Every structure is written in structure tokens, then in C-alpha cells.
Amino acid sequence: MQEDLTAIVAGVRENAPAIQTRAEFEAYKATISGPKGSLTDIMKGMGKVPKEDKPAMGKLINEAKTAVEASFAEVIERLEAAELAAKLGPAIDPTLPLPDSTRGTLHPIAQVREEMVELFRRIGFSVAEATEVETEHYCFDALNIPSDHPARDMQDSYYLPDDLTVNNVSKHADEKYLLRTHTSTVQIRAMLKEKPPIRIVAPGRCFRRDTPDATHSANFHQIEGLYVDKNVTLLDLKATLDHFVKTIFGPKAKTRLRPSFFPFTEPSFEMDFFSPDLGKLSNKWLEIMGCGMVDPEVFKAVGIDPEVYTGYAFGMGIERIAMILQGVDDIRYYYQNDARFLKQFA
Amino acid sequence: MKISYNWLKNYIDLDPVEHSPEVLQEVLPLLGFDIEEIEKLGPPQLNNVVVGQVLEFVQHPDADRLRCCKVSTGNEGEVHDIVCGAKNFVQGDKVMVALPGAVLPGDFKIKASKLRGQPSAGMMCSSKELQVGQDHDGIMILDQGTALGTPVNDLYTDGDTVLNLEITPNRVDVLSHIGVARELAAKFGLDVKYPEIKASTENASNGDALISGVDVSAPEVCPHYTAVSIKGVKVGPSPKWLKDAIEATGQRSINNVVDVTNYVLHETCQPLHAFDAAKIKGGKLVVRMASEGETITTLDDVERKLNADMAVIADTERALVVAGVMGSVDAEVDETTTDIVLEAAYFAPTSVRATARKLGLSSDSSYRFERGVDPQGVTYASLRAVDLILEVAGGTVDGNMIEEGSEPATITEVAIRPDRVRTFIGFDVSDEEIQTVLESLGLAVSIHSEADGSVRWDVSIPSYRGDLQRDVDLIEEFIRVYGTDKIPESEVVARGISTDDHRIYTVNESVANYLTGQNFNEAFLYSLRDPEETKFFFGEESHKVLALDNPLQSDQSHLRPSLIPGLLDVIKLNGARATGATRFFERGHVYREVKGQMVELVSVGFVIVADQISREWRQREVADFYTARNLCGEVLEIAGTAASKLTFRPIADCKLWQGGQSAYAGDFAKMGFECTAGLLNIATLKERWDISTPIIAGSILMTPKFFERKAKQGRHSVISNQPASAKDLALIVDQSVLAGDVEKEVAKFAKKATQGFDCESVRIFDVYEGTGLPEGKKSLALSMSFRAADRTLKDKEVNAAFESIQKLITEKTDYQIRK
Structure with missing residues (x-):
């Protein structure tokens, strides 16, 4: 019997390393420790072993069993390692081109718009929105733009037919609808809706009836700012706009307020800036926005007392800022959406 | 508005250095008068251009039009052979000669040649060639006394700088040299020298006026009209100073009388009109509304049809002037004129503006009247013109000035508190500083102490400053002249205001970040689209409702109902240019027709080229309907709607979307949002965009109101940590039955069949059609998951529930349980 055990252990030690699959292993294992296996047979024969030989015999069987199990464990370990290796596949080549499309990009105008909104948010402005379809009242009258002002001409603004109703744009009286020519409409809607203090920026799409060329587009984008409270001053306006210019164009940029005229602000200014780091546009005064203190007539139109409140407002073309920042010399590139163009600003 | 520096010097003592044209270029924009362009008039610095004398000339032997001249330039022996094409000189004439080495304007190099x-x-040069004049009809013939050899720049020293100013519409008074002088005087602390008037309104001793009177039947258009008669003028060319001034401001010199009226307009801002008295029929002038259809041929030689809203100055027979806009050829002052009637009047701005606009005719005169000239400036300008006409054209004033109506009143005083100025501008300035600035502008300040101890100023307003009506207008004047460069730099001081960003913006921001992360490039497209496209995709009613009243271009006449067509343009362009980009999105507003009305909606649209357009070493699966549905769901999730609650319905037939391959969920009119996802109509794509690759797209519409919904605060409910039990079931259903409906139905039964525990989910995990199933049927395999809150479920109770679910299915539906 001892020889048998030795032979089984030797057989297992000899055969185990050659086992290649789990099935092979299970089949082989069955011949040893299965119900009809050779080792099992010997263990079954223990009953016939004389009582005095049992301890010695038992010890031998246990030793053989341990040896066989150790061999089997080795096999399992080897097979599992092989299986894992098979699952992993060959080593990767980290330099192969990506088979997936890669991250897209925000449109360059959106990038500039968001940068602008962000810098105003940092100093306490929140974002307001309104519709693009507006009425003459909110686009002109409430902004103190006289009824025969050239901007209101059919030549310059896109109007909607008289008999049309726009379900979600409210009218003041029986005025015409039009596509807003500036984002200043948002000022009016905001001041009608909320009581001061009001501090908003309103980015949005505007429309003018211009023949498209390098600097004109049928639709374009503006960002409007408005701050109304007690004791809002001209000094505050300048501080805010300086913050804007220096954030967008760098600390070396200089600004100036050039007196101008808008019906909805008094005093009114054009803001120019000057930067040494703008390529071809360096060291020239560039006009970037209109601004001023809210005209008392505008306050009256929205029911805010101009004796109690003052405010400032500013508005600028986002494309204009984007073109200066990005060195784009034709506005139409922005609306073609050639991916190679879009990716340049990612 | 062209302002001549030389002309300006008549009214203000400008220092050649301190107030040079270059200084003015810096100063004027900061006073609010931007400079569009700067012109330098007069001769440029030219070397080797000197005075010569034609000693003799002969006809060129080989050219009829040329003469061979011998020209001396002074010193002995300096006789030059010059071939010349001009014929306007004779032997002995003094001329300007450009000698070899000279470079004339336009980089024209003079060399000795044949x-x-x-x-x-x-x-030998013309005045235009040397840029000392406009004459190009022949060479310059100089005065005989001019010394030979004198350089051209010694002879012509009177250069001028012309500043073309952009004047804002509120400042009509600055559309004149005196107006600009006033502004500079305020800035530089100088005085304005107004021209002194010699003529008088009273000349009765000189006889009767040339016309019997003026009838004003339209006083609302013409509240004040004056006419002065001048007899015996000699109409002819203007003297040099007048001609130079007229030409500097970009006008053509016509004759001395007309030039004076234009001169005074550019001097004082008051337009004037001179009639040839002989051409006034019936001996009187009438200011009246035109009759409907009346015609007049204006000075620009265009016959114009008038209507009853337009005022004219007429004689007893015909209209002679469109009031405030332009005269007619019929009453023009010309060389034959000897007697003139000079009109100076105030015309109402709105009337002139409407007339000029309707006629499509803008003149220097209408440009000023429609902005509102000085209502009290008529008499001064008239007399100033009389003085100048007498000076340059002779003649005598006949009779008194005829005057109809009176000067309209203006605001004469505006009150302001100096404290208000300081609180408004936000930095400290003294009362004296404010007062000095206001007074420098000709605004007199009278100081009053109020009962409360504060100080009020009453500021007198000259009639030409109709723009100054309120204290803020005066604050503007102060800051403008005081200098915006003196506003101190400061840090932003902002007290907190707790207003949320509008959700349309924040949602859009997140959507864009999400979609760019999903490899989409953002596109910006036009909101205006082609009318035919609108009709094709959205029908007749949308075509009608989305139309602009006044489109500029016929292919951009309609507001877009969808972002998808524009995005297809982008796909097409990028395909044609082989940029390799396959995913684009846009966020923007679109417009829809609902029950005959327009609705403006917030939209997100995306397109994906669902094809392998580039060869890759490893192919990824292309996008399909479920890709788009997922993206739509994510976008709506960001906007605040649970994607899991969206119920998609298939689209059967649509021109934009491919029937059977696309679906929609929601309804913007009822629920505030709507989305469509799937394959775009392949036939339409081919036909209209010539795109033959399949395009998967998504379009989300949301009403602005949808964004006003408040987000719900999530609440905790205890989650079970007991194990779940799963059961699978296969159902045979009609092919047309929607999986989502089956899921819902089974979930309903499961809810009924479970007591004391839950059926957590019912989810379809396999769809099978084909062999083994009847025609028109499909098999859906569902997995159900059961769980109790407090215990491990026993097989028995799960099996019982499973049994009753199957029983309910059999009883209540047409679904067949697949065994």
C-alpha cells in the first residue's frame, strides 16, 4: 500500500505540470481524488487495515493527500494565471492613433461670451435672459429712442408682420414686433420685473438689417450690463469697465471714456482701449463699447424713481471683442463652422 | 462735418503750437466729437519745383499736341528744354516748373528724358499736379511779378487741415465752425469771437422790399420765416478766401452769392436760401403744404413728387423750395441774377426729417433742420449773410427784413445742485470747478441757498443748446469738458445681490460642456433661413407665421423653426472640406407656429455622421437612434426633466426625420419641452444637401417658461440591504407593440402581484425576431427584480408573485408567454 501511495504521488507530480486546461485538470483530478480515483480507493481500503497499523497508515495517506493537493493547487494557480493572461490580450501600443473622435470645442464666440460673463459674475452680476423677438416698445420707446430715430427704420431693423401674435412675448400696447437690435431690451424687461438693486449681464443674439460683409452679419451677439441701485456712480462704471478690459486684454491695457450720445444713457460714452500686446492692433485706441449712466427717461418708463436711484449700463458686441482677441478679420468665419477654424480656439 | 482749421481761426485764437491741428485731433474726440478722417490741404513739401519763365516755344516737329519750350528758372544759363502738352501759355508767362529730381504727389518722379x-x-505743372489747387485745365500761369527761381513752398504757404468730425445727433449746434470754436474755447479757456453784424433788420430808407410779403399757411412747420431783399448784386466767382473755405468743407464753389449762403450755414449752422427775385412769380413768397402729387425739380436735377405732408416755399404759381431740404432749379441764383431775396427760417425738425426721408434726399440743410437748429439763430445768420453778400457781390439792401411768425421759445434755465453732481459722478470736485466748466460753455450760473441749507444753481441755457434740459445733461457737460481722464481709477465696489443666473443661461452652459465632452463641436448659425425650406419641412402655416415683414435677402426671410437644417449645412461644408469632423451641435432660439401664433423656443440640436468616414485600425460602433435618444435625455436631464420619464413615440412619416428610425417625446405646447431623436430622412438629405451618409440627430425644444420651474429638493427614503431575487420571462408580442409599453404593463401587474415586498424593476434585456416565431411577431425577454425591505425573500413567495404576474398577463393582454 505504501508503494501504491508513493506511485500515486510520483504520478501526480509527473503529470500535473503537463495539464493545459481546466477540463483536462478536472478529468485528471477525478482519476486521483474523484469517487473512483486511485487515492480515494486506497482511502476506502483503510477499513480493512489492521487496527494497530491504522495510525501509521493514516499518516502515510495524509502525507500523500497533502502532496497531491499541493500539486493540484500549483496546477490551478498556473491555469488561472494563464487564463488571466489570455483575458488581457497582448500588450498595448500606447502610441497608436485614437480610434475614437476626441473632445469637441465650444464655439469661439461662446468661449469669449462665457469668459466675459464669468468676469462680470465675479463682481456680483448675475445673468439675465430674454427673447430675441421683441416689440418696438421694449426695444426703442422704453429706451427713450424717439419714434423717428433712424435705427427704427424698416431699412435697419427686421420687423414682423402687423397681424402676427407672438405667444410668449408680451406687448406694451399695439406696437410692432421686431427682432431685437440690441440686448438693451433685457434691461427694460429686468427693471420691469424686479425692484432695485438690479445687477445683471445679458448676453444674447441681436439682429440688424445689414448687408453681410467682413464686419456685418445678419445676426450677431451683444452683452449688456446694468447696475441700478442707490448711489451708483460714474466712478463705479469706470471701475467695472476697467476690470473688464484688464481681465480680458491684460493688465497693460489702458482705457478711455470718450463722450458720446445714446438716448438711453446720460452722460454717454464710448469706451476705447489701448493695448501693447495685440499684434497688428497694438497701440491704437480701439472702440469696444457704448456705456453711460441710465437716462432718467428710461427709469421713468419702467417706474423707477430717478431721484432715488441711479444706474449705469453698458453694451458691446461679442464678435467685436472676439475678433480683436482671436485675430479674426472677417466675421463670416464664425458662421461657417469649419471644424479646423473652430479647433483653433480650443 | 468738415471743419477747416484755418476757418476755425476766425472765431478763436488758436495757438499754432498749443492748439495745433494735431492737438485738436487729440482733444476733440475726448470732448465727444470723434474724428472720421483728417485731410491736409495745400501744397505738400516739394523740392526742385520753382518759378520759371517761358522764353520761347516752337511746335513739336512730330506731335501736334506738344510744344517744345525753353524755360528759364532764373540764374544765367539755367534754361531748360521742356516739352509741354498744355496750350494755355504765351511767351513770357511765368509758370511753375518741376525740374529733374522733383517728386510730385503720387510719387511722380521728374527725370530728364526725350x-x-x-x-x-x-x-510745367498745373495747380492740381502740385496740389495747390483744383485746376487741371492747363498749367499754372503766375503773376508776372513773381521772382524766377522761387520755390513753390515759398509761394504757397497757406496749407489747411480739415477735420471730418462725427457729430452725435444731440449736438446740432456743433455742425458749424462757430459751434466747434465754442467747444474748443470751453476746453482751452479761450473766448469765442462772433462775427460782428453791420447790416440791420431796418433798412426802410432804402426803399421797398423786392417782394410784397410772405404768406405762411403752415406755421406748425415754419414758425419763423424771414426774408431780406438785396438789389443790384453782381453774381460771379467767389473771392479766394470764400472759395477756399467752401472747398475745404468739401463743397463745390458755385458763385459768390450761393457760396455765402453755404458759408454761413457752415459758420453758424443756420441753413439759408437765396432766391433770384426775378424768378419769384406774383411778387410774393408762400410757405405752404405741397398739394398731393405736386412736382418740383430739385437742384440735383431730379424731378420729385411731393405729398401733402411736405412743406414748400412757393411763389404764387409753383413750389420753389422743398422747405428746409433743397431748392429747385427754377429759382436758382445764376450769373444773370441781379436781385435776390434771402430766406432764413426755422423749420420744425420732425417735418423736415419726414420729408427728407420720404424723398430719400438729404442735404446739408435738411441734416441740420431735422436735428433742430438754434430756434433763435435765424436773424443773426440772415444779417451775417447780408453782410457777406454785400462784401463779395455788392448790392444794397432794399426795405426791411420781412418777418413772419416768431422765434420758438426754448428752455432758458435748468436747476442743478452741486451736491448732486458729486454724488452722481462718485468723486470729489469743488463747486468752483463745476461752475468754471459750466461757465466756460457759456452757461451762466446763479447760486441760491435752499431752505434746507443746500445749494441750488439756476443755470441759464443758450437757445442753441436745446439738448440741455435736465440736471443730468449739465452733469454730462461738466464731465465732458472737465475731462473723463480725470475720473479716478478705483477698485470695483459691489454689494452682494442675491439674484440667480437665469436658468436658460446656466442650462445652456452645462449642455454645451456636456456635449463638447461627448465630442461635439459647437456651431453658430444664422437664425434666418430660406422660405422654401421652411415650407417644405414645416408646412404652409409655419411658412406664413415665421416670415419677416421686411427681409433683406430673399433666402433669409424666415425665422428658423429648427436648428437641424443649419447643422446639415455645417455637415455638408465640413464633408466637402474633408475636415474629418463628424459631430456638431448648436444651442439657440427657434420659432414655431402654434395655432396661428408664433412661439419663441430655446433649442439644442445635434448631428452625428453615422458612418465610418475615416479608416481606423480599430472600428468603433457607429451612432444609432439610441445614441441620440440618450443624448436628448441627458440634455433634458440637465434642463431639469428626468430622462427616465420620457416616453418616446415612433415617427412614421416625416420630411426631416426618417420614418421608422426616429422618435419624439414630450410636447412643448403642453409640457414645455419636446425632443426628437434618430435618423434624418435619407431621401431629403440626398436631395437637399447631397449628403449620402446616414445622419443621426437630436433636437430639443424648450419654452422659456420651462426654465422657470423650481428644481425639487430630493428626499431620503431608506434603501433595503436585503438580497434581490430575479425572474426572467419571455413574451411574444406583435411587432408593432412598443417595448416601453410592455415594460410599463408588466410593471403594473408586478406591483399588483407583490405584497409585502417590491418588484424593483422590469427591464427588457433581449429582443428576438425570426426563426421559431410566427410572422409579424417578436419576442421580448424581461428580467424582473424583487426585493423586500426587511428580509430575504423566500423562493415560495417570489414564485407565487411570478405566477400571478403571468396570470395577469394572460388574462389582461394579448401577450403570449413563451415557454
């Missing part, structure tokens, strides 16, 4: 075989060492 012209048709004859030597020519120089050129």
Missing part, C-alpha cells in the same frame, strides 16, 4: 525725340528736362 519726348518723341525732343529733349525734355522738366515739367
Whole structure:
């Protein structure tokens, strides 16, 4: 019997390393420790072993069993390692081109718009929105733009037919609808809706009836700012706009307020800036926005007392800022959406 | 508005250095008068251009039009052979000669050469060639007394700088040289020298006026009209100073009388009109509304049809002037004129503006009247013109000035508190500083103490400053002249205001970040689209409702109902240019027709080229309907709607979307949002965009109101940590039955069949059609998951529930349980 055990252990030690699959292993294992296996047979024969030989015999069987199990464990370990290796596949080549499309990009105008909104948010402005379809009242009258002002001409603004109703744009009286020519409409809607203090920026799409060329587009984008409270001053306006210019164009940029005229602000200014780091546009005064203190007539139109409140407002073309920042010399590139163009600003 | 520096000097003592044209270029924009362009008039610095004398000339032997001249430039021996094409000189004439080495304007280099075989060492010049005048009809013939050899720049020293100013519409008073002088005087602390008037409104001793009177039947258009008669003028060319001034401001010199009226307009801002008295029929002038259809041929030689809203100045027979806009050819002052009637009047701005606009005719005169000239400036300008006409054209004033109506009143005083100025501007300035600035502008300040101890100023307003009506207008004047450069730099001081960003913006921001992360490039497209496209995709009613009243271009006449067509343009362009980009999105507003009305909606649209357009070493699966549905769901999730609650319905037939391959969920009119996802109509794509690759797209519409919904605060409910039990079931259903409906139905039964525990989910995990199933049927395999809150479920109770679910299915539906 001892020889048998030795032979089984030797057989297992000899055969185990050659086992290649789990099935092979299970089949082989069955011949040893299965119900009809050779080792099992010997263990079954223990009953016939004389009582005095049992301890010695038992010890031998246990030793053989341990040896066989150790061999089997080795096999399992080897097979599992092989299986894992098979699952992993060959080593990767980290330099192969990506088979997936890669991250897209925000449109360059959106990038500039968001940068602008962000810098105003940092100093306490929140974002307001309104519709693009507006009425003459909110686009002109409430902004103190006289009824025969050239901007209101059919030549310059896109109007909607008289008999049309726009379900979600409210009218003041029986005025015409039009596509807003500036984002200043948002000022009016905001001041009608909320009581001061009001501090908003309103980015949005505007429309003018211009023949498209390098600097004109049928639709374009503006960002409007408005701050109304007690004791809002001209000094505050300048501080805010300086913050804007220096954030967008760098600390070396200089600004100036050039007196101008808008019906909805008094005093009114054009803001120019000057930067040494703008390529071809360096060291020239560039006009970037209109601004001023809210005209008392505008306050009256929205029911805010101009004796109690003052405010400032500013508005600028986002494309204009984007073109200066990005060195784009034709506005139409922005609306073609050639991916190679879009990716340049990612 | 062209302002001549030389002309300006008549009204203000400008220092050639301190107030040079270059300084003015810096100062004027900061006073609110931007400079569009700067012109330098007068001769440029020219070397080797000197005075010469034609000693003799002969006809060129080989050229009819040329003469061979001998020209001396002074010193002995300096006789030059010059071939010349001009014929306006005779022997002995003094001329300007450009000698070899000279470079004339336009980089024209003078060299010694031969012209048709004859030597020519120089050129005799016209005034235009030297830029000392406009004459190009022949060479310049100089005064005989001019010394030979004198350089051209010694002879012509009177250069001028013309500043073309952009004047804002509120400042009509600055559309004149005196107006600009006033502004500079305020800034530089100088005085304005107004021209002194010699003429008077009273000349009765000189006889009767040339016309019997003026009838004003339209006083609302013309509240004040004056006419002065001048007899015996000699109409002819203007003297040099007048001609130079007129030409500097970009006008053509016509004759001395007309030039004076234009001069005074550019001097004072008051337009004037001179009639040839002989051409006034019936001996009187009438200011009246035109009759409907009346015609007049204006000075620009265009016959114009008038209507009853337009005022005219007429004689007893016909209209002679469109009031405030332009005169007619019929009453023009010309060389034959000897007697004139000079009109100076105030015309109402709105009337002139409407007339000029309707006629499509803008003149220097209408440009000023429609902005509102000085209502009290009529008499001064008239008399100033009389003085100048007498000076340059002779004649005598006949009779008194005829005056109809009176000067309209203006605001004469505006109150302001100096404290208000300081609180408004936000930095400290003294009362004296404010007062000095206001007074420098000709605004007199009278100081009053109020009962409360504060100080009020009453500021007198000159009639030409109709723009100054309120204290803020005066604050503007102060800051403008005080200098915006003196506003101190400061840090932003902002007290907190707790207003949320509008959700349309924040949602859009997140959507864009999400979609760019999903490899989409953002596109910006036009909101206006083609009318035919609108009709094709959205029908007749949308075509009608989305139309602009006044489109500029016929292919951009309609507001877009969808972002998808524009995105297809982008796909097409990028395909044609082989940029390799396959995913684009846009966020923007779109417009829809609902029950005959327009609705403006917030939209997100995306397109994906669902094809392998580039060869890759490893192919990824292309996008399909479920890709788009997922993206739509994510976008709506960001906007605040649970994607899991969206119920998609298939689209059967649509021109934009491919029937059977696309679906929609929601309804913007009822629920505030709507989305469509799937394959775009392949036939339409081919036909309209010539795109033959399949395009998967998504379009989300949301009403602005949808964004006003408040987000719900999530609440905790205890989650079970007991194990779940799963059961699978296969159902055979009609092919047309929607999986989502089956899921819902089974979930309903499961809810009924479970007591004391839950059926957590019912989810379809396999769809099978084909062999083994009847025609028109499909098999859906569902997995159900059961769980109790407090215990491990026993097989028995799960099996019982499973049994009753199957029983309910059999009883209540047409679904067949697949065994």
C-alpha cells in the first residue's frame, strides 16, 4: 500500500505540470481524488487495515493527500494565471492613433461670451435672459429712442408682420414686433420685473438689417450690463469697465471714456482701449463699447424713481471683442463652422 | 462735418503750437466729437519745383499736341528744354516748373528724358499736379511779378487741415465752425469771437422790399420765416478766401452769392436760401403744404413728387423750395441774377426729417433742420449773410427784413445742485470747478441757498443748446469738458445681490460642456433661413407665421423653426472640406407656429455622421437612434426633466426625420419641452444637401417658461440591504407593440402581484425576431427584480408573485408567454 501511495504521488507530480486546461485538470483530478480515483480507493481500503497499523497508515495517506493537493493547487494557480493572461490580450501600443473622435470645442464666440460673463459674475452680476423677438416698445420707446430715430427704420431693423401674435412675448400696447437690435431690451424687461438693486449681464443674439460683409452679419451677439441701485456712480462704471478690459486684454491695457450720445444713457460714452500686446492692433485706441449712466427717461418708463436711484449700463458686441482677441478679420468665419477654424480656439 | 482749421481761426485764437491741428485731433474726440478722417490741404513739401519763365516755344516737329519750350528758372544759363502738352501759355508767362529730381504727389518722379525725340528736362505743372489747387485745365500761369527761381513752398504757404468730425445727433449746434470754436474755447479757456453784424433788420430808407410779403399757411412747420431783399448784386466767382473755405468743407464753389449762403450755414449752422427775385412769380413768397402729387425739380436735377405732408416755399404759381431740404432749379441764383431775396427760417425738425426721408434726399440743410437748429439763430445768420453778400457781390439792401411768425421759445434755465453732481459722478470736485466748466460753455450760473441749507444753481441755457434740459445733461457737460481722464481709477465696489443666473443661461452652459465632452463641436448659425425650406419641412402655416415683414435677402426671410437644417449645412461644408469632423451641435432660439401664433423656443440640436468616414485600425460602433435618444435625455436631464420619464413615440412619416428610425417625446405646447431623436430622412438629405451618409440627430425644444420651474429638493427614503431575487420571462408580442409599453404593463401587474415586498424593476434585456416565431411577431425577454425591505425573500413567495404576474398577463393582454 505504501508503494501504491508513493506511485500515486510520483504520478501526480509527473503529470500535473503537463495539464493545459481546466477540463483536462478536472478529468485528471477525478482519476486521483474523484469517487473512483486511485487515492480515494486506497482511502476506502483503510477499513480493512489492521487496527494497530491504522495510525501509521493514516499518516502515510495524509502525507500523500497533502502532496497531491499541493500539486493540484500549483496546477490551478498556473491555469488561472494563464487564463488571466489570455483575458488581457497582448500588450498595448500606447502610441497608436485614437480610434475614437476626441473632445469637441465650444464655439469661439461662446468661449469669449462665457469668459466675459464669468468676469462680470465675479463682481456680483448675475445673468439675465430674454427673447430675441421683441416689440418696438421694449426695444426703442422704453429706451427713450424717439419714434423717428433712424435705427427704427424698416431699412435697419427686421420687423414682423402687423397681424402676427407672438405667444410668449408680451406687448406694451399695439406696437410692432421686431427682432431685437440690441440686448438693451433685457434691461427694460429686468427693471420691469424686479425692484432695485438690479445687477445683471445679458448676453444674447441681436439682429440688424445689414448687408453681410467682413464686419456685418445678419445676426450677431451683444452683452449688456446694468447696475441700478442707490448711489451708483460714474466712478463705479469706470471701475467695472476697467476690470473688464484688464481681465480680458491684460493688465497693460489702458482705457478711455470718450463722450458720446445714446438716448438711453446720460452722460454717454464710448469706451476705447489701448493695448501693447495685440499684434497688428497694438497701440491704437480701439472702440469696444457704448456705456453711460441710465437716462432718467428710461427709469421713468419702467417706474423707477430717478431721484432715488441711479444706474449705469453698458453694451458691446461679442464678435467685436472676439475678433480683436482671436485675430479674426472677417466675421463670416464664425458662421461657417469649419471644424479646423473652430479647433483653433480650443 | 468738415471743419477747416484755418476757418476755425476766425472765431478763436488758436495757438499754432498749443492748439495745433494735431492737438485738436487729440482733444476733440475726448470732448465727444470723434474724428472720421483728417485731410491736409495745400501744397505738400516739394523740392526742385520753382518759378520759371517761358522764353520761347516752337511746335513739336512730330506731335501736334506738344510744344517744345525753353524755360528759364532764373540764374544765367539755367534754361531748360521742356516739352509741354498744355496750350494755355504765351511767351513770357511765368509758370511753375518741376525740374529733374522733383517728386510730385503720387510719387511722380521728374527725370530728364526725350519726348518723341525732343529733349525734355522738366515739367510745367498745373495747380492740381502740385496740389495747390483744383485746376487741371492747363498749367499754372503766375503773376508776372513773381521772382524766377522761387520755390513753390515759398509761394504757397497757406496749407489747411480739415477735420471730418462725427457729430452725435444731440449736438446740432456743433455742425458749424462757430459751434466747434465754442467747444474748443470751453476746453482751452479761450473766448469765442462772433462775427460782428453791420447790416440791420431796418433798412426802410432804402426803399421797398423786392417782394410784397410772405404768406405762411403752415406755421406748425415754419414758425419763423424771414426774408431780406438785396438789389443790384453782381453774381460771379467767389473771392479766394470764400472759395477756399467752401472747398475745404468739401463743397463745390458755385458763385459768390450761393457760396455765402453755404458759408454761413457752415459758420453758424443756420441753413439759408437765396432766391433770384426775378424768378419769384406774383411778387410774393408762400410757405405752404405741397398739394398731393405736386412736382418740383430739385437742384440735383431730379424731378420729385411731393405729398401733402411736405412743406414748400412757393411763389404764387409753383413750389420753389422743398422747405428746409433743397431748392429747385427754377429759382436758382445764376450769373444773370441781379436781385435776390434771402430766406432764413426755422423749420420744425420732425417735418423736415419726414420729408427728407420720404424723398430719400438729404442735404446739408435738411441734416441740420431735422436735428433742430438754434430756434433763435435765424436773424443773426440772415444779417451775417447780408453782410457777406454785400462784401463779395455788392448790392444794397432794399426795405426791411420781412418777418413772419416768431422765434420758438426754448428752455432758458435748468436747476442743478452741486451736491448732486458729486454724488452722481462718485468723486470729489469743488463747486468752483463745476461752475468754471459750466461757465466756460457759456452757461451762466446763479447760486441760491435752499431752505434746507443746500445749494441750488439756476443755470441759464443758450437757445442753441436745446439738448440741455435736465440736471443730468449739465452733469454730462461738466464731465465732458472737465475731462473723463480725470475720473479716478478705483477698485470695483459691489454689494452682494442675491439674484440667480437665469436658468436658460446656466442650462445652456452645462449642455454645451456636456456635449463638447461627448465630442461635439459647437456651431453658430444664422437664425434666418430660406422660405422654401421652411415650407417644405414645416408646412404652409409655419411658412406664413415665421416670415419677416421686411427681409433683406430673399433666402433669409424666415425665422428658423429648427436648428437641424443649419447643422446639415455645417455637415455638408465640413464633408466637402474633408475636415474629418463628424459631430456638431448648436444651442439657440427657434420659432414655431402654434395655432396661428408664433412661439419663441430655446433649442439644442445635434448631428452625428453615422458612418465610418475615416479608416481606423480599430472600428468603433457607429451612432444609432439610441445614441441620440440618450443624448436628448441627458440634455433634458440637465434642463431639469428626468430622462427616465420620457416616453418616446415612433415617427412614421416625416420630411426631416426618417420614418421608422426616429422618435419624439414630450410636447412643448403642453409640457414645455419636446425632443426628437434618430435618423434624418435619407431621401431629403440626398436631395437637399447631397449628403449620402446616414445622419443621426437630436433636437430639443424648450419654452422659456420651462426654465422657470423650481428644481425639487430630493428626499431620503431608506434603501433595503436585503438580497434581490430575479425572474426572467419571455413574451411574444406583435411587432408593432412598443417595448416601453410592455415594460410599463408588466410593471403594473408586478406591483399588483407583490405584497409585502417590491418588484424593483422590469427591464427588457433581449429582443428576438425570426426563426421559431410566427410572422409579424417578436419576442421580448424581461428580467424582473424583487426585493423586500426587511428580509430575504423566500423562493415560495417570489414564485407565487411570478405566477400571478403571468396570470395577469394572460388574462389582461394579448401577450403570449413563451415557454
